[in-house]
Amino acid sequence: MIDLSWLFHLASLFPLDGMDMRFMQQALVALVLLAPMTAALGVQVVCYRMAFFSDAVGHSAFAGVAIGLVLGVNPHISMPLFGLAVGLVIMFMQRFSALPSDTVIGVVFSAVVAAGLAVVSRNNTIARDLQQFLYGDILTMTETDICWLLALFAVFVLFQIVAFNRLLYASTSSIIARAHRVPVALFEYLFAALLALVVMFSVWGVGVLLVTAMLIVPAAAARNFARSAGGMFWWAIVVSLTSAVTGLALSVQPWMGTATGATIILVCCVWFVASVVVLAVRNERQA
């Protein structure tokens, strides 16, 4: 395993009570890696109107873990792989089916949720973990998870460098993009795969119920703040990162004692409200 102690040491320097504890350091590192990924991918999710897609992948987390436990596979491996498979199946079905895309997603969505519940209902030991999936628990991130996150982050950065312009092209009009020789299908599949993996990791952090929020809310706020597509990318990252760190800091305060995931999303929503005000003021001034 790679030595991550330098990373945790760095995290321990963060001015917050309790940062001397390893689980807090791990939580902070995990959030600082996850937040920019969900934010930037969220921008593309908004462009592509793929919120429902990410919701479906998120909801497959439970089935992924359940199936992993049944087959005797480590859930930390079975869950992301299952999510990836679900994401690619949806993309594939959308491409080759005449049904509207939200219908396709709805069908897959129902199938994975039902599968997860079916397995769980037979097996009481997994049922206890249900709560963790609903609310998430960033404080239980293991060091191995963080290694995977680092690898995913590297792939993510590479992807954003290579694919950002092309995805923008494809989301403007896939027909124009294809006519102008952009390999649209390739980049859409890569995007869906990366998104599925990031969503699965976010489930650990904020829970199934709030995964989509991690993608959508920063992007929505960024849309109001930014004046260009490049600006929207950075604004989403700023909103997401600050919300993640603030959310973590607030949630561990004794007087708060709230779930970290929920607190992060609430801070994001404050950002969003601020962005609406900023936009209104800006439009007022222009008028």
Add this chain to the structure above:
Amino acid sequence: MENDNAPAIVFDHVSVTRSGLNILDQVNASVPRGSCTVLIGPNGAGKTTLLLALLGEVNYRGNITLGGGRGLRIGYVPQKLALDRGMPFTVAEFLSMGIQKRPLWLGISRQARKQARDLLDLVHATHLIRRRVGTLSGGEMQRVLLALALQQNPELLVLDEPSAGVDFEGGRLFCELLEDLRKSQGFTQIMVSHDLGMVAHHATCVICLKRRVIAQGPPAKVLTGEVLQTLFGMHMGLICAQDHLHAMPAGSGHTASCGELHHD
């Protein structure tokens, strides 16, 4: 002009069926290389569908042969583009995303910005460079889309009603600009237009489409009363005549073809 070498596109018995409906029926047509070929026909005639088949976007039976093979550089301007109006996405970015290697979140390179400005100059829309794509009017958007298509340095330019929504000045500008470019760069242009005045003036080849090909050839031969009547029905004659009053005020060589229809 038409026969110096092999045609740029040959449609060979192209048929398209969608939800059990025959949209295109055994379309046989050819587009001469370097020509300005215009598809005309009433709404729902299958013009857009034929262009989409050409781009490989709809399934068809039959063959479509492209002169330069499938690796041909194509520029495409769609009939309409549904855009998210609130998206922060500038025209400069829109015209840089296809040429710039560096991701746009690292800013637009000087080179890409210069090229974007040159392209906008070309379509007489320089002032739009700072605007957001979502806030453009229909005609402004058409100009920007044309700029995007020209950026491909196309060998084949496919335009689906490029001047729909463009003002009178803009419509003429489009035609003249495209004619100049076509002559200097030698690309083939296939477009859909409802502006028969423009067709008579600028087209070198006309394909009359109404589920199947009614007629094709140079405008002077094709735009006859008989053909237009089959294509558009009786009432179209009036509109056509008005069109000519608008678009071709002084005695133009082709007014006769529509005049005939009027007397029919």
